[in-house]
Amino acid sequence: xxDAVALPQVKPVRPALQFLKLIPGVLLLAGVGYAGKLxxxxxxxxxxxxxxxxxxxEYVLWAILIGxxxxxxxxxxxxxxxxxxxxEFWLKAGIVLLGSRFLLGDxxxxxxxxxxxxxxxxxxxxxxxxxxxxxxxxxPKLTTxxxxxxxxxxxxxxxxxxxxxxxxxxxSSFAIAAILALGALALFTFPLIGHxxxxxxxxxxxxxxxxxxxxxxxxAAGALYSDTAGKLAVLTKTTRNALIGFVVLAYAxxxxxxxxxxxxxxxxxxxxxxxxxxVLGFLLISLLATLTVFNKDQITALANLSRWAFLLTFxxxxxxxxxxxxxxxxxxxxxxxxxxxxxxAVFTLGxxxxxxxxxxx
Amino acid sequence: xxxxxxxxxxxxxxxxxxxxxxxxxxxxxxxxxVRAGVFKHIPW
Numbered sequence: 001x002x003d004a005v006a007l008p009q010v011k012p013v014r015p016a017l018q019f020l021k022l023i024p025g026v027l028l029l030a031g032v033g034y035a036g037k038l039x040x041x042x043x044x045x046x047x048x049x050x051x052x053x054x055x056x057x058e059y060v061l062w063a064i065l066i067g068x069x070x071x072x073x074x075x076x077x078x079x080x081x082x083x084x085x086x087x088e089f090w091l092k093a094g095i096v097l098l099g100s101r102f103l104l105g106d107x108x109x110x111x112x113x114x115x116x117x118x119x120x121x122x123x124x125x126x127x128x129x130x131x132x133x134x135x136x137x138x139x140p141k142l143t144t145x146x147x148x149x150x151x152x153x154x155x156x157x158x159x160x161x162x163x164x165x166x167x168x169x170x171x172s173s174f175a176i177a178a179i180l181a182l183g184a185l186a187l188f189t190f191p192l193i194g195h196x197x198x199x200x201x202x203x204x205x206x207x208x209x210x211x212x213x214x215x216x217x218x219x220a221a222g223a224l225y226s227d228t229a230g231k232l233a234v235l236t237k238t239t240r241n242a243l244i245g246f247v248v249l250a251y252a253x254x255x256x257x258x259x260x261x262x263x264x265x266x267x268x269x270x271x272x273x274x275x276x277x278x279v280l281g282f283l284l285i286s287l288l289a290t291l292t293v294f295n296k297d298q299i300t301a302l303a304n305l306s307r308w309a310f311l312l313t314f315x316x317x318x319x320x321x322x323x324x325x326x327x328x329x330x331x332x333x334x335x336x337x338x339x340x341x342x343x344x345a346v347f348t349l350g351x352x353x354x355x356x357x358x359x360x361x
Numbered sequence: 362x363x364x365x366x367x368x369x370x371x372x373x374x375x376x377x378x379x380x381x382x383x384x385x386x387x388x389x390x391x392x393x394x395v396r397a398g399v400f401k402h403i404p405w
Binding site for chain 1: 377379380381382383384385387389391392395396400401402403404405
């Protein structure tokens, strides 16, 4: 799937036509996601009725596996691609709706603890990735993109930084490919590590939110562990996302000072432009829930809508991951990304263990 | 690698809502419909 690493192209298309082009892919996302849900419900029952020992596989993993199977065998036909690319839209809508499951006080308490960990994680990740980039002699702007991608929030951060520092399309593709490939690996390794270390739902959720780079993969890695871990992974990752503007601004100023990027005119406007608006939506819904604008049944309905939105996202994670396309991007950026991610994962695990003792998670 | 000689530019003006903006709008529209009782029960 070539668009796994391609940068978005803006084409002048009429809005109605653009909307119609999304429908086949969105239906594919819904079909794959729903198939994952049906498999979760029925495979366990079938295995039990035949006295087979079969692990209980959650819908999240089924949806991702079906998506991966389609993407890596028959591929995604052109007609579905625009709609499949909407998985990030569903992710963001799902995160906003998830805000109804948090009281604002809890968000501030959990978000405050997460924020301290996130700031440490970002500083260490940027420093270490920059060092690795120099050791492996990667191009400086590619190193910047990998550092931002692994420190803040994956693909969105890389695209935001690319524009701000005038990086090459090729460098962005390398960085995005490395982050996506490592995110796919994290989906399968993180739950295994979490279970083997007997991490609590809270600790595991915070760890996933801190260490998995792309928001969709962080949400999926958390949900693969438990519902609570999924909620906390999204909250921690959202805290990380909220800092994207500051990191991109710092890099934009750095590259502009070297005459290799446009200087930033209005810094406040720059920060607002880069700030992920869905974070505000999440906080506002959480505030409304805290003010009891919604009753208990309505909160359940909103939580379920959030789950449906995430279901489309998880299907999209599998459908847009094509290992052959990712492998084509070369070994060195992947090696830098992989070494960096392993170190960041171990470091953040240590942070989480420390925080667990302080906050009694 | 493009060089721009440190030329200052403003934030580009974009028409319409961003992806984030549309996602927030959809979420709030759904929340309003749930609050108004249009969607009473969402199965899972």
